[in-house]
Amino acid sequence: MLLLFLSFLFFTFSSPSLSLNQEGLYLLQVKASLSDPDSALSSWNPRDPTPCNWRGVSCHSATASVTSLDLSNANVAGPFPTLLCRLQNLTSINLFYNNINSTIPSDISTCQNLVHLVLAQNLLTGELPHTLADLPNLKYLDLTGNNIxxxxxDSFGRFQKLEVLSLVYNLLDGTIPAFLGNISTLKMLNLSYNPFxxxxxxPELGNLTNLEILWLTECNLVGEIPDSLGRLKKLTDLDLALNNLVGNIPSSLTELVSVVQIELYNNSLTGELPRGFSNLTKLRLLxxxxxxxxxxxxxxLTQLPLESLNLYQNHFEGTLPSSIADSPALYELRLFQNRLTGELPVNLGKNSPLIWLDVSSNQFTGPIPPSLCEKGNLEELLMIYNSFSGHVPSSLAECGSLNRIRLGYNKLSGEIxxxxxxxxxxxxLELVNNSFSGQIGKSIAKAANLSLLIISRNEFNGSLPEEIGLVNNLVQLSASNNKFSGPLPESIVKLDGLGILDLHGNELEGELPSGIQSLKKLNELNLAKNEFSGKIPDxxxxxxxxxxLDLSNNQLTGSVPFSLQHLKLNQxxxxxxxxxxELPSLFDxxxxxxxxxxxxxxCGNIVGLCVGRDGDKHKGYFWLLRSIFVLAALVLVVGVVWFYFKYMSYKKARAIDKSKWTLMSFHKLGFSEYEILDCLDEDNVIGGGSSGKVYKVVLSNGETVAVKKLWRGVKKGYESVDLERGQAPALDQDDGFQAEVETLGKIRHKNIxxxxxxxxxxxCKLxxxxxxxxxxxGDLLHSSKSGLLDWPTRYKIIIDAAEGLSYLHHDCVPPIVHRDVKSNNILLDGDFGARVADFGVAKVVDVAGKGAKSMSVIAGSCGYIAPEYAYTLRVNEKSDIYSFGVVILELVTxxxxxDPEYGEKDLVRWVCTTLDQKGVDHVLDSKLDPCFKDEIYKVLNIGLxxxxxxxxxRPSMRRVVKLLQEAGAENQQKTAAKKDGKLSPYYYEDGSDHGSEHENKKGFQS
Structure with missing residues (x-):
């Protein structure tokens, strides 16, 4: 008996897990099957009697049996642990945002009591297992953001209790099956963003009479919208956007009595809007x-309590009904790019809290209604490209809520x-191309937030007020082709953020301000066709x-400043x-x-200069004598020509045959290709890669250029990603060269x-x-010289790079996706101004806007590749935005x-994990001055x-630029905006700025 008692004590105290109940033992086996680099499961202690106090584990209060497991955002990895199915009372599994990989096992059907299964944002592959439908109690299935x-x-039509089915952002490539219409219990069906x-x-989806949400965005849908959808009486949200649907909008949709929003944008629907919308008393967005x-x-439509009516880029004709002004809940009216005519309702805004009004690109006439800001809420007034006439109502001058005014390209007149x-x-404030007169008011000193003042092609007169120098945030002043007179105000040199100053075609006079060098961000200076006198300031x-730089057609005197040779001018x-x-040598x-x-x-060597001067005829004799000496020199060397050609023949294999080179220039050049070729020796190499070498070449005029030399025979394609070097193998030389030339050859931007x-x-190609x-x-930040990059410098670099990418995404037509945004492709000039570089894998985005473009291979660099691009090969601007976010995190951390220090994570996951576990101070670069902490925190959040x-x-690049500007602005009043595109000072070539109208319309819940 004593021996048995001693044995019992030995086993009890030598194996602490014996004190843990059976469900705890199962969970310990689950822990052993998973990789846990962040020790998220460290609280799973085998000495505890039950697992009920472990992280993520919930138990029944009476029986202490495990009912729920929530390990979301735990960064655990490994295959799905089917051992969990042995927990008999387990009803909920949430493994959101981890690294669960492999396929969903077919024996998951043994989890018979499972009600909630969330495996969103993992790395699951393979096909959907047919056994999922064998879970008799399953109500919630979320597999968003995997590689399924x-x-x-076929079994998916047999779900007994399923209410939510979400498969957003996967790789499903079949078609949406009819048998999904058999799941009569469904309340939410979300299959958006799959390459079906x-x-x-x-039509069978019309049988889902309990359905409340139907999201089929970008699912490659074709054909017509079935009438049967009108049977979904409980539907509150219908989203069929970004597809290829055709035909009429069925009248049956007006029977969706519970619907709150209907989104059908970016399809090919035709015909008229159906009658019967008065039935939709809850509709807020169409x-x-x-x-x-x-x-x-x-x-x-105008009688409904609509919050948002978006009908732009259609072919609507006719007038705008006056009843639209009587809608008491109308706060957003967007009807741009149609063919609407007539006048706006005179009481528009009188009875409704109107916030956004956009009627641009129509054929409206008549006056601007004076009641637009009656309720004091109007923020955006966009009326460009119409035929509005009359004066600007004085009531708008008292509308303190306004943050964006675009009245350009109309027939408006009178004083502002x-x-x-x-x-x-x-x-x-854009008033371009009207007939406005009068002066710029001195009250402009109060315009604390004004960034863009665009008033060109009007009849404004008088002098520019000194108060304009108090508009500290002014980035663009375009007032060309008016009747302004007098000198430039001295205060204009205080606008240290000014990027564009365009005053050409006026009657301005006097000397140019001597302090113009303080405008360090000036990118464009156009003062042509005025009456300026005096010297050009050094x-x-x-x-x-x-x-x-355009100072033509003035009365400027003196010489051309030699300092202009330091500029890198396109014009x-x-x-x-x-x-x-004498002309400076660079321009001669x-x-x-x-x-x-x-x-x-x-005077100079340019034929036609020095006209009428006595020295011209002597210069002719000089040229004659020089020609004689040249001829004599040719005779002198004729004896060695034979030897020279023999020598060149001997060196043929090693020399570059300059006669066979073809030059294509994209700017005015002060050098020839021969000067470049003569400097391509190993002493001038400053970098290189698998596609060639980069040379630093100092030209005879003192200017320095960088030459990328691409050799023949580079391996074609991105077959795999080189993890050691953190980049993909070289692109085929012809593809990369062509992309670089086609992209950079047509781009003109200070940050490209x-x-x-x-x-x-x-x-060979150069x-x-x-x-x-x-x-x-990248080289500077991750080297011993990183101390040169204090926070103000890093912030400047971030802004510059963001503006360069914003130009590619929003101002190029069609847009350009860089596809390899990284710190090594952001180059720094002498003042640490940033330029986006290396366009060898850049791609043009589908101008029709029908979604992402699929690539045949992955391009990019490890650590920067967006997760969806890596597994879908679908590329759009959002891929660049992810990569730019990584660059922001690099600069902040x-x-x-x-880095091996991260384990299996990359920088993004390391930052997220460290923020959760240790706080923000453990993320920031210790070299950065703590006095900038608040600004750095804001920029870090933008990177995330x-x-x-x-x-x-992810925000658009326009939105990123605005967020960064706001993050760096101290004591500056910030403007709010509903959607991305509304915060940007940039425009499309057609004058519109609606490019991001549909971004971030809804998030996805897990």
Whole structure:
């Protein structure tokens, strides 16, 4: 008996897990099957009697049996642990946002009591198991954001209690099956953003009479919308956007009596809007934009309590019914890009809290209704491209809520009410191409938030007020082709954020301000066709980002400042002035002829200069004598020609045959291809990769350029990603060269690296860029020189790079996706100004806007590749935004995008995990001054927003630019906006700024 008692004590105390109940033992086995790099399961202690106090484990209060397991955001990895199914009372499993991989096992059907199963945002692959339908109690199934492929198994029509089915962002490539209409218990069906084969909306979905939410966004749907959807009486949200649906909008949709929002945008729907919308008494949002609808807007629409009516980019014709002004809940009215005529209702805004009004690009006439801001809520007034006439109502000058005003391209006239110039929240005031007169009011000093003042092509007169120098946030002042007179106000040099100053075509006079060098961000200076006199200030040559300078057709005197040679100009025009003296050597070339004609006193080697001067005839004799000496020299060397050619033949294998090179220039060049070729030796190599080498070439005129030399025979394609080097193998030379030339050859932006020219021959291709003295951001940030990058410098680099990418995404037509955004592809000039570079894998986005473009191979660098791009090969602007978010995190943390220290994580996951476990101070780069903490925190949050796992939750680059600007602004009043596109100062070529209208319309719940 004593022996048995001792044995019992031995086993009890030597094996502490014996004190744990059976369910705890099962969970310990689950723990052993998972990788847990963050020790998320450290609280799972085998010495506890039950697992009820472990992280993520919930138990029944009476029986202590496990009922729920929630390990969301735990960063655990491994296959799905089917051992959980041995927990007899387990009803809920939540493994959201982990690294659960492999396939969903077929024996998951043994979890007979399971009600909730959430495996969203993991790495699951393979097909949907048919056994999922064998779970008799399953109500909630969320598999969003995985790599699940294939088709729906037939068994999915047999779910007994399923209420929520979400498969957003997977790789399902079959069609939406009709048998889903058999799941009569469904309340939510979300299959959005899958690469389905082209297929119709199954009419059988109309049998789902309990359905409340139906999201089929970007599912490659074709054909017509079935009438049967009108039977879904409980439906509150219908989203069929971003498909290829055709035909009429069925009248049966007006029978959806519970519907709150209907989204049909970006399809090919035709016909008129159906009658019967008066039945939809709960409708708050109707978006049928970007289709081919015709006809008029039904009056009954205007009687509904609509919060948002979006019908732009259709072909509506007719007038706007006056009843729309009587809708008491109307706060958003967007009808742009249609063919609407007539006048706006005179009482529009009188009885409703109108916030957003956009009637741009129609054929409206008549006056602007004075009641638009009657309730004091109006924030955006967009009326461009119409035929509105009359004066601007004085009531708008008292509308303190306004933040964006666009009245351009109309027939408006009269003086602007004085208070309108000084509205405190307005950041965009555009009055271009009207017949406005009068002066800019002195009240403009109160315009604390004004960034863009665009009033060109009007009849404004008088002098520019000194108070304009108090508009500290002004980025663009465009007032060309008016009747302004007098001198430039001295205060204008205080606008240190000014990027564009365009006053050409006025009657301005006097000397240019001597302090113009303080405008460090000036990118464009156009003062042509005025009456300016005096000398060109030397300070203009110190404006490092200036690339457009036009001072032509004035009365400027003196010489051309030699400091202008320091600028990297795309456009230079000093013609038709009174300049004199010798031309600076950089400009003393024939290609600059048009830049200096009409200045009789200028002298140089350009034919036509120094007209009428006595020295001209002597210069002719000089050229004759020089020609004689050249001829004599040719005779002298004729004896060695034979030897020279023999020598060249001997060196043929090693020398570059310059005669076979083809030069394609994209800017005015001050050098030839031969000068470049002569400098391509190993002593000038400053970098290289698998596709070739990069040379630093100092030209005879003192300018420095960078030359990328691509060799023949580079391996084609991105077959795999090189994890050690953190980048993909080289792109095929022809593909990369062509992409680089086609992209950079047409781009003109201060934050995109300038491609001077390309040189090609059969065996070699050269790309000649502007030289960046400080190299790449990645090399500098992750080297011993990182101390040079204090926070203000890093912030400047972030802003510059963001503006460059925003230009690619929003201002290029069609948009351009870079596809390899990383810190090593952001180059830094002498002032740490950033340029986006390396467009060898850039792609043009589908201009029709029908979704992401599929690539045949992965391009990009490890640590920067967006998760959905890595497994879907679908590319759009959101892929670049994710990569840019990683760059932001690099700058904030000072860490590499991938590092052995992170284990199996990358920088994004390391930041998220460290924030959760240790707090923000353990994430920030210790080299950064703590006094900037608040600003750094804000930028860190923007980086996390850009790296959101779901692309739909990432902001547009326009929005990123605005968020970054707001993060860096101290004591500045911030403007609010409903959607991404509304905060940007940029425009499309057609004058619109609606590109991001449909971004982030809804998030996805898990």
């Amino acid at each position: 492929s294939g088709d729906f198994p 084969s082209p297929g119709r909306i199954p 978006d049928a934009s970007m289709n081919q609808l015709t006809g008029t807007i039904p009056d009954e 009410p004085d208070g309108l110039w000084g509205l405190p929240h307005v950041y965009l 300070g203009i040559g110190s404006l490092s980002v200036l690339n457009y 230079l025009n000093l013609s038709n002035n009174l300049l004199s003296g 070339k024939e290609l600059y002829r048009s830049s200096f004609t009409g200045n009789p006193g200028l 690296v300038k491609l001077w020219c390309s040189c090609t021959t059969r065996d 790309l000649v860029y502007e030289y960046m003295p400080n190299g790449s951001l 000072g860490r590499l995008p991938i 927003l850009c790296t959101s796992p779901l692309p739909i939750n």
